Amino acid sequence: GENVEQHPSTLSVQEGDSAVIKCTYSDSASNYFPWYKQELGKGPQLIIDIRSNVGEKKDQRIAVTLNKTAKHFSLHITETQPEDSAVYFCAASRDSARQLTFGSGTQLTVLP
Amino acid sequence: ETGVTQTPRHLVMGMTNKKSLKCEQHLGHNAMYWYKQSAKKPLELMFVYNFKEQTENNSVPSRFSPECPNSSHLFLHLHTLQPEDSALYLCASKPPGSPLHFGNGTRLTVT
Numbered sequence: 001g002e003n004v005e006q007h008p009s010t011l012s013v014q015e016g017d018s019a020v021i022k023c024t025y026s027d028s029a030s031n032y033f034p035w036y037k038q039e040l041g042k043g044p045q046l047i048i049d050i051r052s053n054v055g056e057k058k059d060q061r062i063a064v065t066l067n068k069t070a071k072h073f074s075l076h077i078t079e080t081q082p083e084d085s086a087v088y089f090c091a092a093s094r095d096s097a098r099q100l101t102f103g104s105g106t107q108l109t110v111l112p
Numbered sequence: 113e114t115g116v117t118q119t120p121r122h123l124v125m126g127m128t129n130k131k132s133l134k135c136e137q138h139l140g141h142n143a144m145y146w147y148k149q150s151a152k153k154p155l156e157l158m159f160v161y162n163f164k165e166q167t168e169n170n171s172v173p174s175r176f177s178p179e180c181p182n183s184s185h186l187f188l189h190l191h192t193l194q195p196e197d198s199a200l201y202l203c204a205s206k207p208p209g210s211p212l213h214f215g216n217g218t219r220l221t222v223t
Contacts, residue, residue, distance in 0.1 A: 043214030
């Protein structure tokens with residue numbers, strides 16, 4: 001089955017700096033890669049996703065890149081703000097209808 | 113508000129108790145899920161229901177018993193749990209071809 005590794009497990013950045021979280025996956029047939037943000041006391045919320053037919057996708061300060069050859073994908077947050085502090089999860093599946101395999105999460109702390 | 117409501121938000125139970133977790137969504141989604149979230153671990157899929165029918169049971173111990181009476185409601189019945197079952201239990205729903213919508217979870221503590 002699919003295995004998703006996520007790094008780092010914790011990340012602290014100064015407000016205004018960029019943050020990068022990386023994930024690798026094992027199943028070369030995976031083609032759907034969402035990222036979820038989980039704030040304290042809440043469930044995970046989808047923030048961005050990418051499919052394997054594109055290499056990069058942006059939404060304001062958030063971007064995701066995908067390298068299918070190397071089987072890794074990354075989340076980039078620019079101009080970080082304190083409200084970006086949360087746990088971020090990557091996931092992978094063969095398509096959006098299939099079950100997701102999640103990474104173990106990254107606790108991002110943005111220091112004011 | 114995510115559209116997926118879970119109750120209770122917190123639950124403390126002894127190992128001999130029986131309790132139930134409830135999940136409700138009125139988003140019109142046909143698929144509903146139970147996930148277990150333990151600290152510093154990936155989310156673990158427990159059960160999947162499509163149109164009220166269980167389509168996946170991820171080798172979950174029988175002390176967890178799901179029930180899906182209709183496509184808007186999902187329950188997780190708990191009995192004779194162990195302390196290692198303490199975790200955040202997340203419900204999610206999903207329309208075809210679209211991402212999961214999670215509830216805010218029930219924080220379960222087994223004493």
